[in-house]
Amino acid sequence: MRSMVAMDDTSRPSAPAPPGVRLGRVLGIPVHVSMSWLILAVLITLFYSRVVQSNLPGLSTLGAYAVGFGFVVCLMISVFLHELGHAVVSRRSGIGVRAISLEMLGGFTEMERESPTPRIELAVSLIGPAVSAVLGLLSWALLLVLPAGTVAHELVFQLTASNLIVAVFNVLPGLPLDGGRALRAVIWAASSDRYLGTRVAGYVGRGVAVATILGSVYSYAHWYVGFTGFYIVAVGAMIGMFLWFGAGQAIRGGRLAARFELVHAGRLARPALQVPAGMPLAEVTRRVVETGAGAAVVLDGGGNPVGLVNEHAAAAVPAERAPWVAVDTVAATLRPELVLPADLAREDVIRAVQATPASEYLVVDGPPGQQPAAAHIVGVLTADDLANLLDPKRTIR
Structure with missing residues (x-):
């Protein structure tokens, strides 16, 4: 506030x-x-x-x-x-x-x-x-x-x-002002949609921002002259720009938060193909296409997951070299912090990803901290899928 x-x-x-x-x-x-x-x-x-x-x-x-x-x-x-x-x-x-x-x-x-x-x-x-x-x-x-x-x-x-x-x-009824929060509360109560209220109050806030700047210019033109008039215009413009920026943040935040409700590790996880360590990358690629899997998990000799295939690294390998490259070379080592429970949702998913930035995360059906086993693998959550969900219009560089 x-x-x-x-x-x-x-x-x-x-x-x-x-x-x-x-x-x-x-x-x-x-x-x-x-x-x-x-x-x-x-x-x-x-x-x-x-x-x-x-x-x-x-x-x-x-x-x-x-x-x-x-x-x-x-x-x-x-x-x-x-x-x-x-x-x-x-x-x-x-x-x-x-x-x-x-x-x-x-x-x-x-x-x-x-x-x-x-x-x-x-x-x-x-x-x-x-x-x-x-x-x-x-x-x-x-x-x-x-x-x-x-x-x-x-x-x-x-x-x-x-x-x-x-x-x-x-x-005044526009975010980021307190009246904007009040307007958001009223729309939230009427529509049962907090984020609709945020977006509407944000757009109203942009109107307040423009009115503030125009009002300061009008005051200078009709009531004040000299240094006092310049001061009023400068302060009015500064406040107006601040309001415009804050209103824009509210609009984007409302859109993002509405999609935030869709964040769920288990539902976002791609089906994962489980492959043994040392398998040629070309064979892994063939099986992924054949099965329709969206990701691949590398298992050790005991059937335990030990790596997550990075799709970008795999795609960068030339086709003529893929039969001679082991899948392990394009897989990230599976660390405990890269394992997410399937029921993790909303801010808990975001916190986990922010705490350990990576391109892929293993999603398992089991409590946090439990040693993952092949039988418990739900799939692989990719950072790209999460980012695309939260911001569909983002530009991937």
């Missing part, structure tokens, strides 16, 4: 430490701030100091910079509280939280898994903008009692405006 613009980021399958500086833990959740946020802090301090000097002409240059930096700190706290709202509701809903990270355009809460139901998805997505709205209203109430023309009034005004803008902007 992303913030301030608290933009949404779906949960991630891996858990690398977020880049940047670790600030500590809150409620046991690691909190990180990226270098991009530090760059933004400098830019905001420099820009806002000019605004402060125009609004408070009696303030020194150093004082204006101090107020600008104070606004950065207030904004960081606001973004953090927005993300903390996501994190707390996620944990109370049984979803683990790995970390909270603050970035140039806001922040994200990294969850251990996706929301299990549309109701939980809706609650997690809307709590962030709700926190920002409450902070904005509380700041506005404080603004009413502070004397105008003071540093405190200036800071609280900016804090009020930024939180209310974040709250309103984030409920």
Whole structure:
């Protein structure tokens, strides 16, 4: 979930430490701030100091910079509280939280898994903008009692405006915004298809991205001039491009996740021909064609599988040499980590493949860790078949 613009980021399958500086833990959740946020802090301090000097002409240059930096700190706290709202509701809903990270355009809460139901998805997505709205209203109430023309009034005004803008902007119904997650939850509940909601919210998010860029240009053309106008256009363009990229990721992720449901080791395994070690490659090829098998497994003298024939290596052997080349020379040694249970599915298959990259895996009917035997062989799962299932339009190089 992303913030301030608290933009949404779906949960991630891996858990690398977020880049940047670790600030500590809150409620046991690691909190990180990226270098991009530090760059933004400098830019905001420099820009806002000019605004402060125009609004408070009696303030020194150093004082204006101090107020600008104070606004950065207030904004960081606001973004953090927005993300903390996501994190707390996620944990109370049984979803683990790995970390909270603050970035140039806001922040994200990294969850251990996706929301299990549309109701939980809706609650997690809307709590962030709700926190920002409450902070904005509380700041506005404080603004009413502070004397105008003071540093405190200036800071609280900016804090009020930024939180209310974040709250309103984030409920726009397009991924990667929080409102996009809410839209996804509604479509998921209505259609029983999470991934349809993701794709629709992604396309709406692209519309929000275009509207953001056009809106900033319109503001420059009709309301603002000079440095302020340029700043608004630059920030609007940056946010719009970020939204477009995030929406594109959501669309691709929705398509990929829908196919992800089809990942099952046993069903994807090719029928495998079992051949003895030392058999000529030409004979193996002939038998594969004759039987209609999609792969070949090499057995030792005791009938135990010891190698998986690499189809690309086998195809690279010239036909005139194939009768004199032993099948062992184009087979990868079968290691325990290349053996997958036939009932392995979804993310478990992906994790196994990512942990041990290879071109072929032996699929067996038996528990993990058991010594594979010829009688238990279901077939061979190839990395190409898995990749083609997940991305049918991919280009093979």
